Amino acid sequence: MNLSSIIARGVAMIGGTALRLRHIRDGSPIPAWGGAPAIPTAKPQGVIPTLKMPTAQGWSEGQAPIPAPGLKVNAFARGLKHPRWIKTLPNGDVLVSEANSIPRAVMRNAFDYAMVATMRRARAVGESANRITLLRDRDGDGVAEIQDVFMEGLNQPFGMELVGDQFYVGNTDGVVVFPYAPGADRITAPGRKIVDFKPGGHWTRSLLQSPDGKKLYAGVGSLTNIADQGMEVEEGRAAVWELDLETGASRVFAGGLRNAVGLAWEPQTGMLWTVVNERDGLGDETPPDYLTSVRDGAFYGWPYCYWDRVVDDRVPQDSAMVASALTPDYALGGHTASLGLCWVPAGTLPGFPAGMAIGQHGSWNRSKLSGYKLAFVPFENGRPSGPARDILTGFLAPDEKVSYGRPVGVTLGPDGSLLMADDVGDVIWRVSGA
Template sequence: MGAEMDFLARVTAIVGGTMVLLRRVNAPGTQAFGANPSIPEAKKQGIMTLKMPTAKGWEPGQTPKAAPGLKVNAFASELQHPRWIEVLPNGDVLVAEAMQQGRPPKTLFDKAAQATMRRARALGTSANRITLWRDEDGDGVAERREVFIEKQNQPFGMALVNGTFYIGNTDGIVAFPYEDGATRLTGEGRKLVDFKPDGHWTRSLLVSPDRTKIYAGVGSLSNIADEGMEVEEGRAAIWELDLETEKARVFASGLRNPVGMAWEPTTGALWTVVNERDGLGDETPPDYLTSVQDGGFYGWPYCYWGQIVDDRVPQDAALVSRAIQPDYALGGHTASLGLCWMPEGTLPGFPDGMVIGQHGSWNRSTLSGYKLVFVPFENGKPSGPSRDILSGFLAEDESVSYGRPVGVCIGPDGKSLLMADDVGDIIWRVTAA
């Protein structure tokens, strides 16, 4: 980081610290969690709270804290900002290594935010590759590393269907020929769908249970359509790609930044985790986990948590009237990104439910997230409070982060979880103790 950016980051930390202390006085005492959360009344912040711990990484021998009955080990290390994971049928583990890249800052706040994000290792030069990791002796640690593909455009989501490998780059979905057991993609890629890049840049992918469609999460460019709705067209949405016709459409909209997606097997419903808007308070509105309906509209940018109007935004009453309330609140600004379905029996003591990688907040007076959590399900719906699976990613004084959870998936053995940590540059593996 250059001297000017380093100075700006330090000044921002001082000014931001003062704002944080002032806002902490009136901060809500509890987080907005669950199916019926208590969401405080919006308080426009003007200058948004800007608080992000310095990225430190893990000391030798230091690990996240696993829940009772579980243990954690490093499956793969020395990556470059690992974000998303895909397990192939032969047990190979693919990891997308990519990072947000800064747009030219337009305001002093933009410059301050970018300086702070660089200090937190959330902004920088993207590796733009996918690496393959193979645990050849079955001890839970990968011995073999290969470059599966490189020179992509902020790759994130991955999917394999019938000999074709799909990559969710920030500017679209690309398809490559794939042979079973291959350690590298060698053919030319075909671009099937175009997405607008920048802003919320991640493009997660999820294959339908019948293997005929792929769903892609595409986040908004801005916080609340700050640059108008024209540039947001096709964004803040989940897209559906028909693999036979190779035609794509918006499946659901009004989702500010839908990242992880998963199928709930009892009902067959698609679920996602969504990062909500900034600038209205520590818990307002909460990020959320929700089922997603075909054609459904979920409020952004006009309203949140159903039909609570955001009066900072020019309104569309017709859209507000049909905004769907999410199913389950995940706390304000937890940056819930990773999502996977975990069947009962995967980890001891855990029933059916969803596992969520909470990347952690940067914009509230007391930080939130920085955990891998579990939400139990019954009859196709969340059925109780969340539980921690991994914690300890954030120092107690909130000054530094050792790691930040992102993508999560079931391990090749069906009895473990793999989780990407983009500050620790590690893939963690969680198993029974």
């Protein structure tokens, strides 16, 4: 380890100690971040879960997120309808999937009713545009002057991948493939479904192709919080799937991942990584969402346990599954709703090394809100190597009553900048050097 790394880690330890002392003094929980997070004991069973979420306000004229020192931010595109995920094509076209959660028709209890009402106020459920929009910045000024419908009539589309002349869309009920011509303005040809997924619950279906283009990986979240309706309805869910594009075969690549959303490759080791939204109802920081490598055949605990095999006693147990559970690599704070994930090469953002950019959509179920920012975790030798940093903040009002925006998908733009979807502001933000 070089001197600069030793100094950086020393500063991080001192800062972490100061943060712990401050939280001990004011009685609030210590944020559960890093490779060895302090995770509070779970709330007792029977405690009513916390329900707290800001009202979605959007951005006023001239208002924007706050970039880290040395960075600047501008709106790459505005006027979208709940943009969630972004895909940059080889020719520089940028595609944005626009979709939303659909409210459940049946409410089991008063808490469910209150939760759906709160989600509506925060624009987290509602009408789904079910389309993909094409953005083009032909003059290279960092703003897309062309904004047209690329595809429509989809079923809660989310992940997108282009493999050769085949365009793949992760609808909530499965992956569909369409023929694509380079530079196409629109796809109208009918698609062919290559795998079925059960819709409902955690509905997003992220996609990532393998480096050789022979396989696709898809994130499929659980139906419920902790298998509340039994494990039978969760079959094939809470997992990352592998789809073989040559043979048509598909299988669960890794399981026990309650809601694995963003997927990214770490280039030095060639490992697949994901960000996972953990379970609700156990406390503000219990358990934390996390960033982890995804190993073939591995199991990561859900619903039986979390983090380092801490048993969730609300769930009928399986001791063998608990014993097999791997501990995730890096905690991202309790209920931060970490969704977007993108590998950021060194030099992309001035002052930032190589690492992962993470769009944290923000909490709705803790006493003090968390997330609501674009975060960054540095990597070294294929692993998280230090404390997280902020890329963009300012999405949440200081009093936590309103949100101006909520980060979701993040990817590299055609000019090497960073693009981030904001589904409350209905904006694609572009981050670059100041």
